[in-house]
Amino acid sequence: xxxxxxxxxxxxxxxxxxxxxxxxxxxxxxxxxxxxxxxxxxxxxxxxxxxxxxxxxxxxxxxxxxxxxxxxxxxxxxxxxxxxxxxxxxxxxxxxxxxxxxxxxxxxxxxxxxxxxxxxxxxxxxxxxxxxxxxxxxxxxxxxxxxxxxxxxxxxxxxxxxxxxxxxxxxxxxxxxxxxxxxxxxxxxxxxxxxxxxxxxxxxxxxxxxxxxxxxxxxxxxxxxxxxxxxxxxxxxxxxxxxxxxxxxxxxxxxxxxxxxxxxxxxxxxxxxxxxxxxxxxxxxxxxxxxxxxxxxxxxxxxxxxxxxxxxxxxxxxxxxxxxxxxxxxxxxxxxxxxxxxxxxxxxxxxxxxxxxxxxxxxxxxxxxxxxxxxxxxxxxxxxxxxxxxxxxxxxxxxxxxxxxxxxxxxxxxxxxxxxxxxxxxxxxxxxxxxxxxxxx
Amino acid sequence: xxxxxxxxxxxxxxxxxxxxxxxxxxxxxxxxxxxxxxxxxxxxxxxxxxxxxxxxxxxxxxxxxxxxxxxxxxxxxxxxxxxxxxxxxxxxxxxxxxxxxxxxxxxxxxxxxxxxxxxxxxxxxxxxxxxxxxxxxxxxxxxxxxxxxxxxxxxxxxxxxxxxxxxxxxxxxxxxxxxxxxxxxxxxxxxxxxxxxxxxxxxxxxxxxxxxxxxxxxxxxxxxxxxxxxxxxxxxxxxxxxxxxxxxxxxxxxxxxxxxxxxxxxxxxxxxxxxxxxxxxxxxxxxxxxxxxxxxxxxxxxxxxxxxxxxxxx
Numbered sequence: 001x002x003x004x005x006x007x008x009x010x011x012x013x014x015x016x017x018x019x020x021x022x023x024x025x026x027x028x029x030x031x032x033x034x035x036x037x038x039x040x041x042x043x044x045x046x047x048x049x050x051x052x053x054x055x056x057x058x059x060x061x062x063x064x065x066x067x068x069x070x071x072x073x074x075x076x077x078x079x080x081x082x083x084x085x086x087x088x089x090x091x092x093x094x095x096x097x098x099x100x101x102x103x104x105x106x107x108x109x110x111x112x113x114x115x116x117x118x119x120x121x122x123x124x125x126x127x128x129x130x131x132x133x134x135x136x137x138x139x140x141x142x143x144x145x146x147x148x149x150x151x152x153x154x155x156x157x158x159x160x161x162x163x164x165x166x167x168x169x170x171x172x173x174x175x176x177x178x179x180x181x182x183x184x185x186x187x188x189x190x191x192x193x194x195x196x197x198x199x200x201x202x203x204x205x206x207x208x209x210x211x212x213x214x215x216x217x218x219x220x221x222x223x224x225x226x227x228x229x230x231x232x233x234x235x236x237x238x239x240x241x242x243x244x245x246x247x248x249x250x251x252x253x254x255x256x257x258x259x260x261x262x263x264x265x266x267x268x269x270x271x272x273x274x275x276x277x278x279x280x281x282x283x284x285x286x287x288x289x290x291x292x293x294x295x296x297x298x299x300x301x302x303x304x305x306x307x308x309x310x311x312x313x314x315x316x317x318x319x320x321x322x323x324x325x326x327x328x329x330x331x332x333x334x335x336x337x338x339x340x341x342x343x344x345x346x347x348x349x350x351x352x353x354x355x356x357x358x359x360x361x362x363x364x365x366x367x368x369x370x371x372x373x374x375x376x377x378x379x380x381x382x383x384x385x386x387x388x389x390x391x392x393x394x395x396x397x398x399x400x401x402x403x404x405x406x407x408x409x410x411x412x413x414x415x416x417x418x419x420x421x422x423x424x425x426x427x428x429x430x431x432x433x434x435x436x437x438x439x440x441x
Numbered sequence: 442x443x444x445x446x447x448x449x450x451x452x453x454x455x456x457x458x459x460x461x462x463x464x465x466x467x468x469x470x471x472x473x474x475x476x477x478x479x480x481x482x483x484x485x486x487x488x489x490x491x492x493x494x495x496x497x498x499x500x501x502x503x504x505x506x507x508x509x510x511x512x513x514x515x516x517x518x519x520x521x522x523x524x525x526x527x528x529x530x531x532x533x534x535x536x537x538x539x540x541x542x543x544x545x546x547x548x549x550x551x552x553x554x555x556x557x558x559x560x561x562x563x564x565x566x567x568x569x570x571x572x573x574x575x576x577x578x579x580x581x582x583x584x585x586x587x588x589x590x591x592x593x594x595x596x597x598x599x600x601x602x603x604x605x606x607x608x609x610x611x612x613x614x615x616x617x618x619x620x621x622x623x624x625x626x627x628x629x630x631x632x633x634x635x636x637x638x639x640x641x642x643x644x645x646x647x648x649x650x651x652x653x654x655x656x657x658x659x660x661x662x663x664x665x666x667x668x669x670x671x672x673x674x675x676x677x678x679x680x681x682x683x684x685x686x687x688x689x690x691x692x693x694x695x696x697x698x699x700x701x702x703x704x705x706x707x708x709x710x711x712x713x714x715x716x717x718x719x720x721x722x723x724x725x726x727x728x729x730x731x732x733x734x735x736x737x738x739x740x741x742x743x744x745x746x747x748x749x750x751x752x753x754x755x
Contacts, residue, residue: 092721096503114721118504205612205701261589263702264612269590405502405720412704412715419614419703 043339044076047103050087055294060363068348075341085206095120100335102342106153107328108144109400110407115333116152122334123150127343136352141329141368144396155368156350157358158329159286160388161212161312168306169197169280178310180322182217182248185313189257192280199257201279203270204418207411208399212283213252214414214427215398216312216326217245223319224393231402233439237432238425241319246417246424248315253418263419271295275303283312285327286384290362309380311387325391328400329368402439409434490734496727503723515728524704525729528712531619535687535708538623544679547631548672551638552664565639568632576629580696583625587611587697611698614705618698622706625693630686634679641675642668674752681744688737709733 047065051057058081065077080101082090087105094100100120106112115121128134128151134142137154145153170188173195179185192199204210222230222241229235230242259265259273273279274288275296282288289307296303314322332346348354352372358364359375366385367375376385399407413430416422422430497515499507519525550568554561571579586593587610598607610621645668653663669676691710694700700707700715707715709729717726 089718092503092718096723114502114504120504205699207701259590260606261609261612263614264587264589264609264698273590403502403721405722408715408720415701416703419701419705421614421703421705 042074042076043341044078045102045339045342045345046078046080046335048080048082048087048091048101049105050083051081052083053081056290056361057363060358060361064349064354068345072341075345077345100337102335102338103346104333104335106145106331106333107397107400108153108155108331109328109396110403111400112145112152112333113147114403116147116150120336121152122336122338122343123152124154124334124343125150128154133347136350136369138368138370140391140394141331143394144328144400145331145333153331153333154346154350155329155331156355157364157366158327158368158388159366159384160325160327160391160394161216161283161285162309162384162387163281163283163312164274164288164292165281165308165310166274166277166279166306167308168302169277173197173280179313182220182313182315186251186255189252189255193255193257198259198273198279199255199281200259201270201273201282202258202262203265203267204258204263204415205266207408207415208397209267209270209284210418211398211411211414212326213249214245214417215395215410216283217248217315218242219324219326219395220312220315220318220320220322221245221248223321224324224395226319227395230435231439233435237435238428242428242431243424244315246427249414249417250424253420263415268295275299277302277306286366286381286388289378289380290365307380309383321392323387323390324393324395325388326395326397327388328394328397329366402435405438406431406435493727493730493734496724497731499724500722501724502721504721507724509724511724515725516732518725519728519732524707525709525712527704528700528707528709531706532688532690532708534616534619535623535626535690536684538620539626539683539687540680543627543631544634544676544683546627547634547679548638548676550631551635551642552668554635555639555642565636568635570632571629572633572636574629576692577696579625579629580693583628584611584697587621611706612702614701614703618702618706622694622697625697626687626690629693630683634683637675637679638672641672645671674749677749677752681741681749684740684744685737688733688740709736 047061049058049061051061053059053062061079065079069075069077088111091101091104095115095118098120100115112121116123124145134151138158141155141158142151145151145155169192173188173191175188175191177184179188189199202209218241219227221244222239226235226239226241230237230239259279270282270284271288271292272295274282275292276299289309292303292307293300311322312326314320332349334342334346350369352369355364355367355369356372356375359367359372360377362378362381364372365376365378365381366388367373373385373389376382395401397407398410401407402410410431413422413427416430417424417427496507498510498512500509500511500514501507550564554564554568574582589595589609589612592610594610595607598605608617611618649667649671650663653667658666689710690708691714694706694708694711695714698706700711710733713726713729713733717723717729
């Protein structure tokens, strides 16, 4: 009995640990032998993307995959859809197990480079040089896939973050001109509040939504040089520019411009608030217009008619340019064990013909292949496209640009600024603290 | 006479060897039956435990081999991290709330529905129902109830108090978010504890209570002097389960708040997920797992040695 009890005890405790056991076998994949190229053998391309099957993107991908399979009977494209944050988790799990999907959604930057360093994604430098495939892309977006002189992905749409606003609500609040500077912007927020309108929609439960505000201010304050210095450790995230960004955001937060309960709401809520015209502005990427349209329901016509876009305001004395853009885009990366047909399939997906069709359908917005700009039909998207093409410097989303340990720390600590549990200096110091252990290697 | 006794002892000896053989065969059978479970268990539980302990000494992002040995650095960072301190505190709050509200409530309801109440099977089922739901489903349902835009709770409150503006239930970074989550934990798990108590109550012989009643004991005296002491083993077990459950709390919190806002509802488990897994610092995450293990293990050891010892029947 004594023994049984002891065994029972151990069983109970060890079972309790099942949850917390955080062990993952760490076997890196072996260098893959080149599979007999395009020999007509049956091959399967396992493709992971993040767009719901019944949404416009998901439908489009399925149609293109079917088309490709019809043309190449030996290729089977198996699509796995994982929407939202679980995608990143699931991908990370497979990567840690050394089993990357053959083709998968990537945002480029530090996250992709981490996989590249571990030898989990294919180096596309050589295939991009062949047949001028690489030259078909706009040069700007390619930068986010380049790491140590090699390219690990290609884009299919790109864009920038900016302020989406409701013209009708602006008019109602008597705002005559688009705010050019941060102080103009704060004045506009005040005018909206005085008119009884919720100035800004934000779903801060998701954290990346709010990190746009801090990051774009930091892009304005620190500029390209400031960001590069903080990342290569000649500078620091607690430099005055980053503290300023936090203090400017604090000014905005102190005005309480967000819809009630925004700290517990997600991006999905933010979309609905904008689509139903319950708030006047949101800071969001180029996809917001399309995404909000899908949830506008019976308010769709009003939403489309009233929606405008302007670039993020400039701050006084900032080191950045008013044209500097903060953004990123969607791209493809290819797993190390993918069959060679995968590259051909990606060429097919990013061909000029399909880019033009997808741009026209409002899917590849903004398009990334040269010569299809005129396919963008929505007037408001033309505005975004114009600013995007004027940008000389594009800062990638921080949670993709930096390795996850730092990028997610930015999201977490900026949320503390919104929640009022850290001030601007503390946020900058906390980010710097993580950067010190994670970026200096 | 002597020959008889030797033949008897020889017989006995033969029986003994037979018995020994049977016992050996039984032992082999037992081992064979235990083997698959033992192998699976070692592979899936014991090995990962040691693996986690080993990983905890490295700075490792989960990709490629572990090369960056950092000794106790991960532990120093965890134990010095304010966010972790808060997470531990939140676990303690959940433990405390479970012990002082959930268990007494479950016991109270068990005494009601375990006995004479009409329609008690109906009540038993209703109270137990939430326990059947998965934690994720529960979290989603309650997220809708608490939702600031058109959530059920705010809708009801707006009917009762039209002028009052309710707080952001899950969006207020203080004790409020913990209490709101605890309400859900309570809703989900109190039925489970109640069923344990009901089972315990059924083991108390009715004669003892009747005898006490005949002796003139009041209802409260019966409960205080007879039911509670005889229910002791069950109560001690539910305390054990409630404490361990509170220490490991993850799914509900993650679905409802992701540990936020601003870490106000992080528990040790969500802290581990956030810092170990999402930030791809698996070495750091493993160290957190080890700390949780030590906490669970020490609690189990002390509690079983000191408190539950009397309940084992030897």
